[in-house]
Amino acid sequence: MASNLKTKENLYLQCLKFVENRFNTIQSTINEIQESLTSETKSSAGDKHETGRAMLQLEREKAGNQLAEIQKIKESFSKIDISNTSEFIGLGSVVYTNKSNYFIAISAGELKVENDVFYAISPNTPIGQLLMGKKVGDVVVFREQKFKIENFF
Numbered sequence: 001m002a003s004n005l006k007t008k009e010n011l012y013l014q015c016l017k018f019v020e021n022r023f024n025t026i027q028s029t030i031n032e033i034q035e036s037l038t039s040e041t042k043s044s045a046g047d048k049h050e051t052g053r054a055m056l057q058l059e060r061e062k063a064g065n066q067l068a069e070i071q072k073i074k075e076s077f078s079k080i081d082i083s084n085t086s087e088f089i090g091l092g093s094v095v096y097t098n099k100s101n102y103f104i105a106i107s108a109g110e111l112k113v114e115n116d117v118f119y120a121i122s123p124n125t126p127i128g129q130l131l132m133g134k135k136v137g138d139v140v141v142f143r144e145q146k147f148k149i150e151n152f153f
Helices: 002-039 046-078 126-131
Strands: 094-097 101-104 109-113 116-121 139-142 145-152
Touching: 002 046, 002 094, 002 101, 002 109, 002 116, 101 126, 126 139
Parallel strands: 101 116
Antiparallel strands: 094 101, 094 145, 109 116, 139 145
């Protein structure tokens, strides 16, 4: 059981690091755009100056949307209780199938714990939705492939 918890803790910490890195990158982008907007001086020539400011405003809006998205991800991630055990797959579950292994948390891509590869997926993804509520022995079909749930914790 200890190794299961260690695996889950490791995956959780990797996801946390992923979220923090994304958040910091977006925050730094917003700060750079803000500095660029502030340093754009009125002495710049007319149309070129306005085009530059408009482009920066668009970039800032895009970064703002990314920031809002990562904050939503952070909020849903904070609801994960890795000590929680259940008879059914849910948020925070580590799932082993005959094809791939999953950590149901956030979409953070491929993660490794020792020699095992896991895919950190959100419960809202298509495969996440198929796995949620299932138990050992259940079979899910995704893109014409069958996955048998061999174990989860």
